[in-house]
Amino acid sequence: MLKPLGDRIVIELIEAEEKTSSGIVLPDSAKEKPQEGQVIAAGTGRVLENGQRIDLEVKEGDRIIFSKYSGTEVKYEGNEYLILRESDILAIIG
Amino acid sequence: MLKPLGDRIVIELIEAEEKTSSGIVLPDSAKEKPQEGQVIAAGTGRVLENGQRIDLEVKEGDRIIFSKYSGTEVKYEGNEYLILRESDILAIIG
Amino acid sequence: MLKPLGDRIVIELIEAEEKTSSGIVLPDSAKEKPQEGQVIAAGTGRVLENGQRIDLEVKEGDRIIFSKYSGTEVKYEGNEYLILRESDILAIIG
Amino acid sequence: MLKPLGDRIVIELIEAEEKTSSGIVLPDSAKEKPQEGQVIAAGTGRVLENGQRIDLEVKEGDRIIFSKYSGTEVKYEGNEYLILRESDILAIIG
Amino acid sequence: MLKPLGDRIVIELIEAEEKTSSGIVLPDSAKEKPQEGQVIAAGTGRVLENGQRIDLEVKEGDRIIFSKYSGTEVKYEGNEYLILRESDILAIIG
Amino acid sequence: MLKPLGDRIVIELIEAEEKTSSGIVLPDSAKEKPQEGQVIAAGTGRVLENGQRIDLEVKEGDRIIFSKYSGTEVKYEGNEYLILRESDILAIIG
Amino acid sequence: MLKPLGDRIVIELIEAEEKTSSGIVLPDSAKEKPQEGQVIAAGTGRVLENGQRIDLEVKEGDRIIFSKYSGTEVKYEGNEYLILRESDILAIIG
Numbered sequence: 233m234l235k236p237l238g239d240r241i242v243i244e245l246i247e248a249e250e251k252t253s254s255g256i257v258l259p260d261s262a263k264e265k266p267q268e269g270q271v272i273a274a275g276t277g278r279v280l281e282n283g284q285r286i287d288l289e290v291k292e293g294d295r296i297i298f299s300k301y302s303g304t305e306v307k308y309e310g311n312e313y314l315i316l317r318e319s320d321i322l323a324i325i326g
Numbered sequence: 327m328l329k330p331l332g333d334r335i336v337i338e339l340i341e342a343e344e345k346t347s348s349g350i351v352l353p354d355s356a357k358e359k360p361q362e363g364q365v366i367a368a369g370t371g372r373v374l375e376n377g378q379r380i381d382l383e384v385k386e387g388d389r390i391i392f393s394k395y396s397g398t399e400v401k402y403e404g405n406e407y408l409i410l411r412e413s414d415i416l417a418i419i420g
Numbered sequence: 421m422l423k424p425l426g427d428r429i430v431i432e433l434i435e436a437e438e439k440t441s442s443g444i445v446l447p448d449s450a451k452e453k454p455q456e457g458q459v460i461a462a463g464t465g466r467v468l469e470n471g472q473r474i475d476l477e478v479k480e481g482d483r484i485i486f487s488k489y490s491g492t493e494v495k496y497e498g499n500e501y502l503i504l505r506e507s508d509i510l511a512i513i514g
Numbered sequence: 515m516l517k518p519l520g521d522r523i524v525i526e527l528i529e530a531e532e533k534t535s536s537g538i539v540l541p542d543s544a545k546e547k548p549q550e551g552q553v554i555a556a557g558t559g560r561v562l563e564n565g566q567r568i569d570l571e572v573k574e575g576d577r578i579i580f581s582k583y584s585g586t587e588v589k590y591e592g593n594e595y596l597i598l599r600e601s602d603i604l605a606i607i608g
Numbered sequence: 609m610l611k612p613l614g615d616r617i618v619i620e621l622i623e624a625e626e627k628t629s630s631g632i633v634l635p636d637s638a639k640e641k642p643q644e645g646q647v648i649a650a651g652t653g654r655v656l657e658n659g660q661r662i663d664l665e666v667k668e669g670d671r672i673i674f675s676k677y678s679g680t681e682v683k684y685e686g687n688e689y690l691i692l693r694e695s696d697i698l699a700i701i702g
Numbered sequence: 703m704l705k706p707l708g709d710r711i712v713i714e715l716i717e718a719e720e721k722t723s724s725g726i727v728l729p730d731s732a733k734e735k736p737q738e739g740q741v742i743a744a745g746t747g748r749v750l751e752n753g754q755r756i757d758l759e760v761k762e763g764d765r766i767i768f769s770k771y772s773g774t775e776v777k778y779e780g781n782e783y784l785i786l787r788e789s790d791i792l793a794i795i796g
Numbered sequence: 797m798l799k800p801l802g803d804r805i806v807i808e809l810i811e812a813e814e815k816t817s818s819g820i821v822l823p824d825s826a827k828e829k830p831q832e833g834q835v836i837a838a839g840t841g842r843v844l845e846n847g848q849r850i851d852l853e854v855k856e857g858d859r860i861i862f863s864k865y866s867g868t869e870v871k872y873e874g875n876e877y878l879i880l881r882e883s884d885i886l887a888i889i890g
Contacts, residue, residue, distance in 0.1 A: 237700065238695075242699060267400065282377060286373055289331050304676075322398060323328040323400075324328075361494060383426065383464065417430060417494075419423075477520070477558065485597075487586055510519070511518045566753045579704070604706065604774060605743075607705075609890050610887040610890075611887055659844055691861075691887060751845045752845065752847060759802070767798070767872070770868075792879045795799075
């Protein structure tokens with residue numbers, strides 16, 4: 233299990249649909265870079281300068297939209313994850 | 327539904343009028359890049375270093391003017407949105 | 421009406437005199453870039469890290485001098501405005 | 515009258531002596547760029563993050579030395595001024 | 609013994625497996641740069657602006673994933689270590 | 703007299719010895735750039751974000767070592783001074 | 797004596813061993829740049845924004861490892877020292 237630190241979040245990418253609306257299967261290069269992910273694990277929150285720890289707004293299981301190219305790719309037990317800071321998350325899909 | 331985080335805001339662009347004052351329809355390239363949008367969803371606010379959360383000044387439905395080229399374009403359920411930080415918003419049209 | 425956010429201010433430019441002291445009308449390119457404006461609307465103020473909101477020092481109607489090239493030009497209902505942050509304002513003409 | 519904002523200060527330049535010690539009048543290009551000025555007006559002070567406003571250390575009439583090339587030149591009623599931040603002032607000549 | 613200061617952490621790298629899933633031993637250049645380490649020693653924590661010292665989230669013995677290329681390599685008594693800041697640590701493997 | 707502001711300090715340079723240990727007088731270009739100075743005047747101190755003013759650690763008369771190339775050279779009544787911030791001072795020679 | 801200011805520390809470099817494990821004396825260029833030093837003097841500590849002074853974690857006599865290329869070299873009474881900030885120190889050798 234990966235336990236992210238502070239305001240970090242582990243996500244799994246959600247691939248974009250591989251078929252266009254007309255049903256044609258797209259080759260890999262024609263698909264858009266995915267910007268959606270599902271939260272696998274969330275850190276303990278950010279510590280403010282007064283010592284208070286602020287809970288993250290996202291939680292395990294949330295589907296999110298994040299800034300392209302942000303975060304760090306890591307491999308763990310054969311799976312690929314992306315570790316982001318909460319500030320890289322734009323919105324929760326709710 | 328998109329729920330933006332912190333001081334983020336989801337807007338829909340408001341296209342500039344496609345006719346000039348003399349009634350001529352403008353081709354796309356002659357139109358100005360729109361700087362107006364309508365707020366679709368607003369985040370929960372910015373957290374200060376004392377732990378206090380500051381409500382955003384804009385709310386759902388507000389028409390706003392924002393800094394050109396700011397924000398991140400996202401597609402969600404076939405629609406295009408722009409996700410901004412409140413600091414990218416210049417003024418509310420009221 | 422434009423309602424600027426936070427420490428932002430909407431101004432209208434005040435054009436420099438178009439005649440030299442000897443009464444000659446200057447062509448556009450020979451005039452200095454104006455640095456004077458009149459405040460049309462002022463934001464609700466800046467929020468400090470202790471949650472306190474600080475009133476702006478300028479108010480509607482003030483004539484001001486501002487840093488050249490600062491701010492963002494916006495068009496609204498056929499008029500041109502400049503939206504500045506209060507920190508771009510150098511002095512009030514009083 | 516120019517009323518500078520916050521920690522800003524309006525000064526008038528004090529030109530360096532135009533004669534050398536041997537009494538020769540120097541052409542303009544041989545004179546050093548002046549770094550001295552006299553305070554014409556001082557702002558209301560800087561606001562700290564706790565909401566407290568800190569009085570400026572300089573006051574109207576003070577002669578000061580400032581960092582070369584700092585500040586913004588403004589013309590007002592035919593006179594030339596320089597608007598500085600207090601942090602651009604190196605020392606008071608007392 | 610190395611005692612890291614503040615929010616610093618001394619780690620030992622954990623080399624990636626040298627065999628592929630099919631059992632072939634990989635030459636050095638074909639192995640991925642390791643991103644895993646084991647915490648050898650952790651600092652006393654970061655001091656906040658209110659004087660409070662915040663304990664680190666990692667402790668001796670933890671296996672961690674860290675940002676590639678972060679930290680400083682040091683040699684001590686013939687062994688190689690990496691000294692990181694806690695903010696370079698992405699997640700604890702737990 | 704020069705009264706430096708805030709955390710600023712006025713120093714006079716102390717020239718390095720012009721003779722080598724074997725007694726040879728060095729030409730100017732062979733001498734090291736001096737890094738030593740004597741404090742002529744010290745400012746009133748730095749203001750913290752809680753409004754408290756922190757006294758400087760150096761005082762008039764102290765001999766100091768400072769970072770090469772830091773500070774601003776000023777001429778005043780025929781003498782040359784260097785105005786530094788206290789943070790440019792590395793150590794007091796005591 | 798050198799008395800460093802604030803969070804600064806005066807160290808003396810500890811040269812790396814000049815013999816390899818097989819007893820061969822290495823020429824200068826083959827030796828690694830030293831990263832070890834001994835603390836000669838430590839400053840009075842860093843002042844926080846609440847006015848509190850935080851004692852340094854290192855003290856006179858400590859052997860330390862520091863970031864390569866950090867600090868400023870100074871000569872004093874014929875000896876060479878390096879003046880660092882505490883944040884340049886990676887670990888104490890204890």
